[in-house]
Amino acid sequence: MASNGDFSFTNGGGSEATPPGGQVAGKILPKIQTHPKRENGICHDDSAPPVKAQTIDQLHSLQKKKSAPTTPITGAQGAFASPTLSEEERHKQQLQSISASLASLTRDSGPKLVKGDPNRKGSDTPKVVHHHHHFTPTVSISDSALKFTHVLYNLSPAELYEQAIKHEHGSFITASGALATLSGAKTGRSPRDKRIVRDETTEHDLWWGKGSPNIEMDEHTFLVNRERAVDYLNSLDKVFVNDQFLNWDPEHRIKVRIVSARAYHSLFMHNMCIRPTPEELEDFGTPDFTIYNAGQFPCNRFTHYMTSSTSIDINLARREMVILGTQYAGEMKKGLFGVMHYLMPKRGILSLHSGCNMGKDGDVALFFGLSGTGKTTLSTDHNRFLIGDDEHCWSDNGVSNIEGGCYAKCIDLSREKEPDIWNAIKFGTVLENVVFDEHTREVDYSDKSVTENTRASYPIEYIPNAKIPCVGPQPKNVILLACDAFGVLPPVSKLNLAQTMYHFISGYTALVAGTEDGIKEPQATFSACFGAAFIMLHPTKYAAMLAEKMQKHGATGWLVNTGWSGGSYGSGKRIKLQYTRKIIDAIHSGSLLEAEYVKTDVFGLEIPTEVPGVPSEILSPVNTWEDKELYKETLLKLAGLFRKNFDLFASYKIGKDDKLTEEILAAGPNF
Ligand SMILES: Nc1ncnc2c1ncn2[C@@H]1O[C@H](COP(=O)(O)OP(=O)(O)OP(=O)(O)O)[C@@H](O)[C@H]1O
Ligand SMILES: O=C([O-])CC(=O)C(=O)O
Ligand SMILES: [Ca+2]
Ligand SMILES: [Mn+2]
Known part of the structure; x- marks a missing residue:
């Protein structure tokens, strides 16, 4: 009997056992031929040529190739574009622009931004950009000015999936490939917590008083909340930044920047806003409007006007929006819609809460209606071209979608009744607050356990007959x-x-x-x-x-x-x-x-x-x-x-x- 000390897997348990092809006590056994030469001369050799790597790290570095250069070499115009600008210089300018967005309005310095994932070692050489106001401070430097914040800039859906799954509780891939997420305590918008800065201009321009959705706040309180959001975002290891567009009418396109703390929010806006081409991104320059989404962090109820821990604040003069105390992603989409309801009519363009589609002969229909009345369901029509499901502009040029994606209700969604929406729920789609089988990851669309307002957000091209560009005639x-x-x-x-x-x-x-x-x-x-x-x-x-x-x-x-x-x-x-x-x-x-x-x-x-x-x-x-x-x-x-x-x-x-x-x-x- 073999003792524990000389345990072996051989059946006899003794040293006389011979492993195949092995050597025992100096006696040489014939080598076993694993690939005998066939008569037809073909040798089935399944050993591949060796990888060109000496270490695991080297092997991993082979897996990814660098994205194609995103700057057009010639003919570029705009703030960032210059034929002589090196890629490094361009990245620096981009970071400087983001750093300006994230700068505190009260401190002289900070934040220190680095592009890339804080959890990924190696690959990215940190390009640090430090925001300076008008002078370099010598004393009063704060701890916040010493720390780094990583910027995850316009990540792809695949990258955002990885971020969400690694770092955000409640993020899962469903059986059809969508990213299931939770929006937290708030599963719908909070209209009573939405405030607009009332200043000399908006006092006259906007609708105030009975029946109006515009609840006032003053500039100072806005800045208090803005600082709270910016400090929160800068205190994190990383923030997501999306630079995108609104409105498919090229004459009236608006550039938006969304700074957020969650991959879920970044992917949602990636889907909902218009996605820039690499060339357009290089030309992006300064955004026309910026959202600071610090939804995980509450507002301070000692702050004037605050009646709950949620506050969504719009400052039209500063072209900024601050979100505190709600992670419901629809706040960003509909906040920007509100901004368009201000900017567009000033240019004689009507902004509409409507869906829109077009027949084969170019006949366009608008679908107005409040939430849940059927704009998305009825504008998504297999026999017609989808222009958009929720937000449009009507100008002398015709109609244009404001967005680049759809946001469909999915309670009781069925494949038979709404096949195009069903099929759009695949890789890249954000599925909010749905319930799924823990093993198969099949979604149960009838389940209202989290909320009745379950939603799917997908790029408009996920609908097979989407009309791209999303514009149409009168x-x-x-x-x-x-x-x-x-x-x-x-x-x-x-x-x-x-x-x-x-x-x-x-x-x-x-x-x-x-x-x-x-x-x-x-x-x-x-x-x-x-x-x-x-x-x-x-x-x-x-x-x-x-x-x-x-x-x-x-x-x-x-x-x-x-x-x-x-x-x-x-x-x-x-x-x-x-x-x-x-x-x-x-x-x-x-x-x-x-x-x-x-x-x-x-x-x-x-x-x-x-x-x-x-x-x-x-x-x-x-x-x-x-x-x-x-x-x-x-x-x-x-x-x-x-x-x-x-x-x-x-x-x-x-x-x-x-x-x-x-x-x-x-x-x-x-x-
Ligand atoms: N006869 C019907 N016509 C339209 N929709 C119906 C009808 N019967 C049931 N429904 C359901 O009502 C819901 C309509 O929601 P839809 O997503 O189209 O709303 P919406 O107008 O786009 O709202 P929101 O602005 O909130 O996105 C869908 O879940 C749809 O399946
Ligand atoms: O904005 C949302 O949360 C959903 C929507 O489309 C609406 O309510 O009109
Ligand atoms: Ca809708
Ligand atoms: Mn809507």
Whole structure:
């Protein structure tokens, strides 16, 4: 028996055992031929030539090749571009620009920036850039000025995946390749914590007071929060910086810089903003607008105006936005949208909370609607070109998407009903707050454990028939979507211009409040221009522009109820997506214009008697209600809510047209 000391794997346990091809006690055994020479002369040698590396580190260095040079050698223009600039010099200038963004406004120096990943040794020789104001400080240098902050600049999705998975809890790759993340305690926007600096300019330009989304703050408080965010970001080992564009209309493109602390935020904005080409990036220069996203860090409630630990602050004069106390990525997207709602109308361009697509013959449709009413679902249409799903500009050139990506709701997403969105959820897509199987990583889209507002953010080219560049000619149809949980609005009605304006200014939808069990009363929401949370000017300013453009280009308005039929929430049912799609098809094709119409009581809406593919009996809501009394009561209740809401706007003139203003006031419900 072998003792522990001379244990061996041989069956006999003794030294007489002979390993194959081995040598025992001086006796030489014949060598075993592993690759006998075949008769046909072919020798199957599977040994590859050896790698050209002496060490593991060298081997690893072979794996990655340097990205192609990103500076055009000639013909370049702009702040950074110069044919004589060395690559090193260009990098330095880029870092200097970022350093200026991240500089404290109170200290004379800092931060010290290094490009690259703090966790990656070797490869990058640190290029340190130190921000100096006007003089070099001699005393009062702070610890923050001594430390390094690494800048991860415009990383690729693959690099951001690695950062997220290595360093951010709750980041996983799903079975289809998307990056599943958690947005933290906040899983939706915080409109009550969004503030705009009120100064001499914005005091006059912006809409303040009752009904306005613009909650004021002063310049000083903004700077306090900005400093808090900048200090937080500079205290980290690394920050992510995205330099990107907004608006596909080249004449009105805006350069944005997003500084954030999470790979999730960087990938989200990579997807949502327009991605610059390497050449465009070299020419980037100074951004037109900068976001400081310090969402992991709360605001200080001792600071003036702060009513919670969340604060989203916009300073139009400084062209900056600060985020504290919320990691919900939609804040960045919609914060920039707010900025566009200020900048674009100043140039005579209408900014719109709408989806947009185009038919094969170039007919463009806009889809307005509040959150969850169907902008993304209905603009993503396999038979049409997608221009964008959420934010657009309408100018004399036509329409242009503001963004470079889509942000789809994914609660109850199904492959059958929304195949294009389903297939877009792949490598590169950010999946927020979804629940998945811990082993297979298959996502359960019906699971609301984290939130009902689960979302997918993907680049627009993930939709197969996206129209790139995302621009189109003048719109032909303006479709107003309302998800009417009261179930009294018709599935579709044709609107005249005054009615279109009335419903645009009202911005109605009714969703069901709360996600707890038990039947809840529908909750009417009125949000001017279908996006009161994002507009900056008085709603009548946008309305006047819309009326002018619709008139000029002969666009037709439609009201489509994507909500309930056959009763309110609880007794009725949501209109089948399949039917809504048929209705939308009939609008696009122009056939619905030719239909026969009847006018409804109270709202005075023109409803078609027939739509191909839709049961005719559902076209008039009263037909679908068993209890006709209850229908009438509910209809009047909703009409009352419309009237009460419109009081806010009753004393305003829409543009220069007195007649249109009167018509709009008369276009509301009559009862
Ligand atoms: N008849 C219907 N028409 C449209 N959408 C429907 C219908 N029935 C159910 N839905 C569902 O309603 C949701 C519509 O959400 P969608 O993402 O299109 O909203 P949105 O208007 O783009 O909102 P947001 O501005 O928040 O992105 C989808 O989940 C869709 O599947
Ligand atoms: O901004 C968001 O969080 C989602 C969205 O599109 C909206 O609410 O309109
Ligand atoms: Ca959407
Ligand atoms: Mn939206």
